[in-house]
Amino acid sequence: SQQGEEDPQALSIQEGENATMNCSYKTSINNLQWYRQNSGRGLVHLILIRSNEREKHSGRLRVTLDTSKKSSSLLITASRAADTASYFCATDRRDDKIIFGKGTRLHILP
Amino acid sequence: DAGVTQSPTHLIKTRGQQVTLRCSPKSGHDTVSWYQQALGQGPQFIFQYYEEEERQRGNFPDRFSGHQFPNYSSELNVNALLLGDSALYLCASSRTGQGSDTQYFGPGTRLTVL
Numbered sequence: 767s768q769q770g771e772e773d774p775q776a777l778s779i780q781e782g783e784n785a786t787m788n789c790s791y792k793t794s795i796n797n798l799q800w801y802r803q804n805s806g807r808g809l810v811h812l813i814l815i816r817s818n819e820r821e822k823h824s825g826r827l828r829v830t831l832d833t834s835k836k837s838s839s840l841l842i843t844a845s846r847a848a849d850t851a852s853y854f855c856a857t858d859r860r861d862d863k864i865i866f867g868k869g870t871r872l873h874i875l876p
Numbered sequence: 877d878a879g880v881t882q883s884p885t886h887l888i889k890t891r892g893q894q895v896t897l898r899c900s901p902k903s904g905h906d907t908v909s910w911y912q913q914a915l916g917q918g919p920q921f922i923f924q925y926y927e928e929e930e931r932q933r934g935n936f937p938d939r940f941s942g943h944q945f946p947n948y949s950s951e952l953n954v955n956a957l958l959l960g961d962s963a964l965y966l967c968a969s970s971r972t973g974q975g976s977d978t979q980y981f982g983p984g985t986r987l988t989v990l
Contacts, residue, residue: 809919
């Protein structure tokens with residue numbers, strides 16, 4: 767079974783706009799990670815946020831974590847065509863297994 | 877510095893056959909995890925190897941087995957293939973006990989079972 771659930775399942779926005787994706791999970795976690803996947807290829811690690819952190823930034827990426835609501839969000843600012851991909855959240859539970867959600871398919875329109 | 881490599885890139889098998897997929901971890905990494913990703917789904921954890929032993933296992937039948945070699949590379953074996961085993965198989969490597977939980981993924985092996 768999958769721990770995380772991304773929302774929305776699919777998102778289309780104009781180039782230059784911001785994209786926000788959300789992830790909800792069910793059990794306590796050590797950390798939460800976001801990955802990007804282009805066209806069924808390998809996953810690229812974007813950012814890791816630990817359970818005692820509330821917000822992290824990396825370039826145009828901003829991730830928040832609310833452990834009380836068991837949710838996280840990924841914000842991509844000033845989107846580009848190259849951001850078109852599937853985005854997955856992955857939760858690292860206390861038994862060390864990493865569980866992925868089903869992903870959000872992001873499409874940046876020119 | 878080579879990243880995670882996997883071979884082969886694509887593979888076509890028929891039902892009932894057996895398959896072996898290979899993974900070489902990123903330099904300096906000692907832990908290898910395997911995932912199965914069906915079309916349109918997120919990766920599903922199969923198992924993880926560390927110090928040549930299976931450390932964690934997901935909800936996969938015994939037809940799925942693996943091995944880790946002294947050089948940290950790993951193999952995933954699937955016996956008695958079913959049509960439902962068709963998927964992208966991803967290998968990820970990491971370092972245990974180094975304070976980093978980041979997994980680095982290979983490009984995957986696309987397995988098609990006919």
